[in-house]
Amino acid sequence: MIGDLTYDVLPDWERLPPEHHHVDVAGVAVGPDDRVYLLTRDENRVFVYDRDGTFLTTWGDGIFTTPHGLTVAPDGTVYCVDCGDHTVRRFGQDGTLLQTIGTPGVATDTGYRRGDGKPVVHNVETVATPAGPFNGCTNLTVAPTGDLYVADGYGNCRVHRFTADGELVASWGGVGVGPGEFHLPHGICATRDGRVLVGDRENDRIQVFDLDGTYVTSWTDVQRPTDLAVDQEGLVYVSELWRPRGTASFTRGTTPVDLPGRVTVFDPAGSVVARWGASTTMRGAPGNFVAPHAIAVDSAGDVYVGEVTGTFGVQAGRVPPNLGDHQLQKFVRTT
Template sequence: MRRTNPLSSPRSLRFLALLGLALGVSLRAQPSAPDIAFDSNADFLKLPDTIHLGEAAGVATNSKGHVFVYTRTGPANATVGASRTFYKAGSRLLEFDQTGKFVREIGAGVYGLNFAQALRIDPQDNIWAVDQGSSNVIKFDPEGRIQLVLSRKPEAIGVRPAAPRGGPPPEGRGAEGRAAPPPEGRGGSEARGGAPPGAGGGGGRGIPGPPGSGIPGDSFVRTADVAWDRAGNIYVADGVAVGGGNARVAKFDKDGHFIKSWGARGSEPGQFNSLHGIALDAQGNVYVADAGNKRIQVFDGDGTFKTAIANVGTPYAVCITPGAHQYLYTSNSNDPETLDNGEIYKLELDGRIVGKFGRAGKLPKEFGMVNSIDCRNENELYIGELTNWRVQKVTLRAAR
């Protein structure tokens, strides 16, 4: 006897379509994404002999074409006190000119540059460093002077007792007993589902509330990214961790005064599980890379859910081009333990796929866990990779 799919009946199809409209998710069939031809320069940046690029967590360009990289490298250290561990350094903010020549280091020794997460340049060429380790968002002016700091670096980090002489090192420390940050996306109390260091109940640092909703203000937990609207209002994606810590978007005015926040941990519309990127279009719509739920959620500037784009894998990096016709770029970043996927998608703002390019790998024109995309120029991109410790300059070829 021939079996029929119960979901293929006209009534079921109508139900699914209505469900998709209710959730703001398009159920329209997507054709397979065409490949976009491209060229790549994997050795564009020229570093001094005394500086080495580590994980390229953030890359951005300014109006002059200079390239800025926020990288996980440098002599990290931790001082253990009676009840606290004080972390310092571990990431560096570097500037290169438009030819890739090294220009300078910005913020050497700054208290909040611990574990780089993202980097953005605003329309006034101010430099915004987002740090997952300190949970800070730090604004530098074009000359490299600090203008604004959001959030406070958590210092009340529990110190585990030392292992017995000759025994294994304490959990979370290396073979020599040095504190080590958890690998991207896993490890640490947050990745295991517990609260982050210094955090209390489900609402963030000790304040009850919906899990992941945080507390009003700039008490961030493992900050993910930053963006702005035309009025200069600041939007912060707060919460890289999977299953713990904050899971929200926080909005501030141009001077850093808190306006509102939205989101909580979960998989429903308006909820998040591991935010990784944020970008705004010219109309002020907010696009959030909700990596743990494998989607990009779209909101208006007040946090009202509009739609979700759920056909581009696991989005880590998101970037929206300037100009009259804007495009959205997003990375389907590979897991750190595999070389699966890894491609970058080019989309219309409504979620329709224009094409894709690249794949996971170690060679030029391949990508290793993309964490950042700069798309100031629609067809000339800078791609920051974690596992390959590099920035690739990518040029998309015109369609024939």
Template sequence: MQKKMRASRRFSLVFLAGLAAGVAFAADDVVPTNDLPNPYRAEKPWGKLPGERAWGAVSAVAVDNDGRSVWVGDRCGPHPKTPPGVSAFAWDSCAESDAHPIHHLSPEGAPLLSFGGGRFVFPHKVFLDKAGNVWVADNRSPNERELKANPASAGRGHAVYKFDRQGRLLMTIGTPGKAGDPPEGLNEPNSIAEAPNGDILISEGHSGQAPASGPGTVARISRYTKDGKYIGSFGQWGYGPGEFRTPHDIVFDDQGRLLVADRGNMRIQVFDEAGKYLAEWKQYSRPSAIALANGKIYVADSESNGTYAHPGWERGIRVGDYKTGEVLYRIPDVDNFKGTSSAEGVAVDAQGNIYAAEVGARQMVKYTAK
């Protein structure tokens, strides 16, 4: 454990130097940050849906601007024909369902509002902007099996939607049902973030970590004005600085720096507000989601030694000191079954409670301090 902690601190100093100097660096010899304390207890499953509907695969969670209530996106309940032993990722979707997949839950987990039925295929991330509007990324179009079962779903997916707090649609970015390039289209939108000046950034490209991916696979960050006018994009598929293999989540810190969960490359990349590469962090393993709160960084790793292995690293949520980068805690995967488990989405409320959205386990988990 001493060796692991020293490695984390050494990486912290390099990271801070990289941010200050605005230079690229790599640290491929990072020791896995597994053997760390876990000062949290789990409440699972947490949260209820209207009518006691069962959760589908859950990857989207965000704390409301009130700091207490929670927004969650699930994939419309477990598919009734999912074969035994097959992952929720492969089957759960909203393509064959009119169930509402976007939910506002009270601090106690009671349902307050649900909406979005008949609009989505694959809700991936939920984001609250400063005005309290609810943004949702619908990551993909229906597959062949889903289209055959419900041809009407052909016009869904590859789009980002902005809703008001009552679920009324305010804006659509992309062309629903058609993968494409900006300004008309999006391709596998993953996550949304709001820049300090109000611009909206969208990370695109979910397929970049697949074994068959390569140059030409979409992996970029696209920027729009708050009114939805396309400004430009940066990034491409690859392993180098400023390149991505599935930019799975994005978030701005309070200094205007953009953090990208570059999941396929098993790192967090950091950019200035204009998209200039500053540094990278590898001590948080294979990041699916990032949350910043209370001076800490919370990173969900849902895939290490699961669907996509990261040898030597264990899944879970890693919590670190954002100022130094030191990894302080690891919350282990509470179920630890094969495939994608643990948290794929993560959010933190004003009291420091952690909310985990789990795809494989089809549940929400709330972590509180012991």
């Protein structure tokens, strides 16, 4: 671990009931009461836990196609982003569906062609033109104003701004590596000082905008940022995906070395204050990562990291099946 802050891993935090199973924790979020919510794959549902890892409830059966992102709003309602269904759904704390943004099963036309040939870097290179919501939407954040900002990344290259009622206000973004352009906007968070931070995953950067979508700056000391969370101090927590040796980004070319998954904590100005987990030999050990995909922080500054080890690791042949349960870790802040 490097940086001024330190964290200890809390092994076996999640006490999952024996009748349930998941292969991935695609999304993780903490509610205003410090309850922890997981959006999972395989059972494709939401699990809810107390802060100590005690299981409380589960809901969402038969709703989701490809669960991807999870956000708990200040009022306790839960937003689930489904990249396979091209929708954002808002639920009550008991799982009652309150709102759907987007048309289930209908993607906007960007030219995106999933699995069409062998990509040079990533399938997002088939996105030809930006479009409206949604095509493979990824994550959502609630701004202090109450507006919703949705990263629309797998089949698009945009951020969409909505009112709390789901009315589209504006969209921004284009295909590319320039300011305000994206190759897979994947994670997103709004800060108290009125900024929107977007994890531009396959460009290896975090782009910073104001609430109107005006580009401010980029943070580039990051690799494949998948999710972002901000705490009460303004610290920004980022989960970063493994980039295997021989694969490439749009901005840095092909990596000659293995770049394991990790977590980085930035101060509000974009300087690194903590970083951990980048092990090439002990990916499945407590405190290290296979495929960090989601991150959240609670009121005490403790950090929760969800991983898509099943799909990104085991199914792709990158790690052996015995690492398949390496999906969720809690880190307790010690300094």
